[in-house]
Amino acid sequence: MLDADFFLRWMNALTEAVNREAGRLTELDAAIGDADHGTNLQRGFTAAKAALEKDAPDTPGAVLMLTGRQLISTVGGASGPLYGTLLRRAGKALGDEAEVSREQLAEALRAGIAAVAQLGGAKPGDKTMLDALEPAAAALDESFTAAREAAEEGAAATVPMLARKGRASYLGERSIGHQDPGATSSALLIGALEEAAR
Amino acid sequence: MRMLINVPETVVADGLRGLAAAHPDLNVDVENRVVVRGDAPVAGKVGVVSGGGSGHEPLHGGFVGFGMLSAACPGEVFTSPVPDQMARAAAAVDSGAGVLFVVKNYTGDVLNFDMAQELAQDEGVQVAKVLVNDDVAVQDSLYTAGRRGTGATLFVEKIAGAAAEEGAPLERVEAIARRVNERSRSFGVALSAVTTPAKGSPTFDLPSGELELGIGIHGEPGRERRPMMTSREIADFAVDAVLEDLQPSSPVLALVNGMGATPLLELYGFNAEVHRVLAERGVPVARTLVGNYVTSLDMAGCSVTLCEADEEILRLWDAPVETPALRWGR
Known part of the structure; x- marks a missing residue:
């Protein structure tokens, strides 16, 4: 079973991954967006980390809700509302249980992903974060490792896609051949789960 | 940089x-x-x-x-x-x-x-x-x-x-x-890429001798790259792109806008070309504003915005304004 400590470790591992990969995320964003994805997520997760350390929530749902709220209030751009909504909605779905199963987490993530899809209006195949998140949430029923692999494959699969949402969509055909920065950061989010489970 | x-x-x-x-x-x-x-x-x-x-x-x-x-x-x-x-x-x-x-x-x-x-x-x-x-x-x-x-x-x-x-x-x-x-449409052109403070290097690679047509204001590349064009050619291209979508039946407000790194001398020269092509297309200009107003950091380039005006729009455009960047009539 996964308790609040596990979720705090998850958010910690994610913050570290974002800090480690910020340069790469920004490079990917420079190719088809506006070169700030890494910096923006760094700012958001740094703020979230401070908030979690100041007043550590004692349930899994509350960890995700607090992190999501911090992202909405500090990131801006599209990624703030989208990642903020993903985590808040997933946190809400977990309710106030002290411990949840991996299957419950997968179910909650799917609720978060549905909210993101509704907010951003994107479908799988549009070259967005959904292309990493959807296969990952499905594979999470199996294991954390399977989820991480599915997310990474999903992110890599965005390379040949034509962007239909967000700033990359302005490029039309020229968006083809680049990995989507949002799908890449989503793979970090799922990868951090595996780290937290170690 | x-x-x-x-x-x-x-x-x-x-x-x-x-x-x-x-x-x-x-x-x-x-x-x-x-x-x-x-x-x-x-x-x-x-x-x-x-x-x-x-x-x-x-x-x-x-x-x-x-x-x-x-x-x-x-x-x-x-x-x-x-x-x-x-x-x-x-x-x-x-x-x-x-x-x-x-x-x-x-x-x-x-x-x-x-x-x-x-x-x-x-x-x-x-x-x-x-x-x-x-x-x-x-x-x-x-x-x-x-x-x-x-x-x-x-x-x-x-x-x-x-x-x-x-x-x-x-x-x-x-x-x-x-x-x-x-009633407004715009088209923008980049002569150089933009460098954000966080990244410290240009967001895309634009060799000298080339320009990007149809750019936005965030350093995102445009839709098309071409060999460098003259001010006259750029004005023809940009104004025609706008007029393809907006067929004004009344005089227009024109904004000839710099992206941040293009000198005003060049912008005014470009404005002359914009007025020339609008005259050739039979579109009268009611008011013109030239300058760096909607910029993209250190990008060189320009954009043209036209608004099909009406009496109320013109009256409100001429109304007094007092802000750091726009002030008249007060």
Whole structure:
């Protein structure tokens, strides 16, 4: 079973991954967006980390809700509302249980992903974060490792896609051949789960 | 790339401190990133609030003042502000007459302003919203995020601000803002890529001898790259791209806008070419504004925005305005 400590470790591992990969995320964003994805997520997760350390929530749902709220209030751009909504909605779905199963987490993530899809209006195949998140949430029923692999494959699969949402969509055909920065950061989010489970 | 900065992390805050120092009549909250008219809330007046990523100065903070914006919310460089900023701005300027949000059509701006509208309404502020989406370089279809908001933002903010200053109620301010946007189109060209403080190197590689057609204002590449063209050729291309989508039956407002690094001498020369091609196409020009107003940091290049004016639009355009970047008639 996964308790609040596990979720705090998850958010910690994610913050570290974002800090480690910020340069790469920004490079990917420079190719088809506006070169700030890494910096923006760094700012958001740094703020979230401070908030979690100041007043550590004692349930899994509350960890995700607090992190999501911090992202909405500090990131801006599209990624703030989208990642903020993903985590808040997933946190809400977990309710106030002290411990949840991996299957419950997968179910909650799917609720978060549905909210993101509704907010951003994107479908799988549009070259967005959904292309990493959807296969990952499905594979999470199996294991954390399977989820991480599915997310990474999903992110890599965005390379040949034509962007239909967000700033990359302005490029039309020229968006083809680049990995989507949002799908890449989503793979970090799922990868951090595996780290937290170690 | 040499930049006149301290460290990338404080670029926006440093700029706000400088704006406050230059314009004591503005109320600049550096910590919460909100620029408000010093006399807000003005009794009975609709508040006009805009915001967006930084890097487009003087848009939006330079347009706060009498006859234009009531408040502006600057985000990080090229990143939309967060909902808390717009909700705070709305509360600061609302006199009870309501607030209009002027939102450039980008995924991030739309999402954050939507969330801000909910927050403000929860606090009892009546909020209407108008999207600016004038850039003809982006196909407005199901397969893109829709047309970008660029130069027409200046027209919308000036004219909606003037209507609000006259005491028009919220639904009229909203209606005229929408009308100005519907009657405006833009097209932009880059002669160099942009360098953001955070990245420190150009966001795309544009060899000398080439230019990008159909660029946005965030360093995102355009739709097409071509060998360098003359001012005359660029004017033909840009104006025709606009006129393909807007067939004005009345005189236009013209904004010949610099992207940040193109000298005014070149912009005025380009403006001469814009007027020439408009005359050739039989489009009379009612008013012209030339300068760096909706910029993209250090990008060289220009954009053309045309608005099919009518009597009311012209009257409100000519109405007095007193802001850091735009002032006349007062």
